[in-house]
Amino acid sequence: MVDLKGQYNKIKTEIDHAVLDCIQSTAFINGPDVQKFATALQDYLKVKKVIPCANGTDALQIAMMALELEPGDEIIVPSFTYIATAEVIGLLGLVPVMVDVDPITFNLRKEDIEAAITSKTKAIVPVHLFGQSAPMEAIMQIADARQLYVIEDTAQAIGATYTFKDGRKQRVGTIGHIGCTSFFPSKNLGCYGDGGAIFTNDEALGEKLKVIANHGQIKKYVHKYIGVNSRLDTIQAAILNVKLKYLDEYAAARLKAADYYDQELAGLPGITTPVRVADSTHVFHQYTLKVESNRDALKAFLEANSIPAMIYYPVPLNEQEAFRGIGKVIGDLTVTQSLCKTVLSLPIHTELTTEEQDYIINKIKEFLKK
Ligand SMILES: *Cc1c(COP(=O)(O)O)cnc(C)c1O
Secondary structure (H helix, E strand, C coil): CCCHHHHHHHCHHHHHHHHHHHHHHCCCCCCHHHHHHHHHHHHHHCCCEEEEECCHHHHHHHHHHCCCCCCCCEEEEECCCCCHHHHHHHHCCCEEEEECECCCCCCECHHHHHHHCCCCEEEECCECHHHECCCHHHHHHHHHHHCCEEEEECCCCCCCEEECCCCCEEECCCCCCEEEEECCCCCCCCCCCCCEEEEECCHHHHHHHHHHHECCEEECCEECCCCCECCCCHHHHHHHHHHHCCHHHHHHHHHHHHHHHHHHHCCCCCEECCCCCCCECECCCCEEEEECCCHHHHHHHHHHCCCCCECCCCCCHHHCHHHCCCCEECCCCHHHHHHHHHEEEECCCCCCCHHHHHHHHHHHHHHHHC
8 A cells, every 4th residue: 555665765864864863863752853853843843842643543642632521521522433543432431422524525415413412521532534725714613603613634635725714724733722743654754663743732731731741740750630641752853853844755755656546436336436525635544446346346357467456444433342331423324334345446556557547546447347
């Protein structure tokens, strides 16, 4: 699905230098590259605070820990997402409230959120699924009216830009109260191991998030909160300092690949290509088709022809055993149920060539003719 080796080879000299410098400095924990990366990402995102941490799941957990929520408080999440989004909610004794998603964008819808709000609702977690923003203007309006927190799960959409009705543009992850992201190797901005970050425009909240990520310590051996130990390794920060410079280029390469798939797969019977919304750029973390029938047979056919194809996500959150007795489900989640049976993600990455895409496209056409 990704070609991390090909991507590395193009920036090998820079990466190797950065990593070796870090090893030679022996500043493995909280070395200068970590702050340098936080500052560079702040500038890129135009956000006041970036707090690097160990992974995207920790970012979400730390975000929720900072909000002083109480057991039983409810957090609205899409039912069609990766487990991490809701797992931390369960872990903290909070209630993940799973709502359905839009059949076209796969993201949260205003109506579903409104229908799920109770007196216990404290936050909404929009996930910018597959690289495109959730409808943030509507979500922020609901949140403002109901005094809810918004924690953006930006693990799949770093670099995407959302445009408000008045023309104002903001990077996703910087619109809600807190944004969270992951630098897992296959994410759009991936390091060479685990990594994550939390963003906020609220300075006081930023300070608190930073403290919680570091054992709740406000000064040496003085601990104000129960925190965690969640750090971004200096080596990973050094790698990210190199890769951040290429993020826009990487997004452009993914977009070009997506344009080509769109063009070549348009109008094929039973296949729906990803729909792009007007108010967000799409950074194509995934290129996800809806396949009306025989999705699993198509996947198997592609795999038999050495083409990786993945189902994100085969099982909705509400059907995960882990959430039994913990989560709350709103409505019958018909869209989510249907998406789990029809979605299929094709390879998309920064090194994908037109020849490789032609091969994939032709195999899809061959399958449909059978
Ligand atoms: C990858 C991902 C995460 C978790 O990130 P990790 O760094 O693997 O912990 C959370 N949410 C979504 C939507 C993701 O895709």
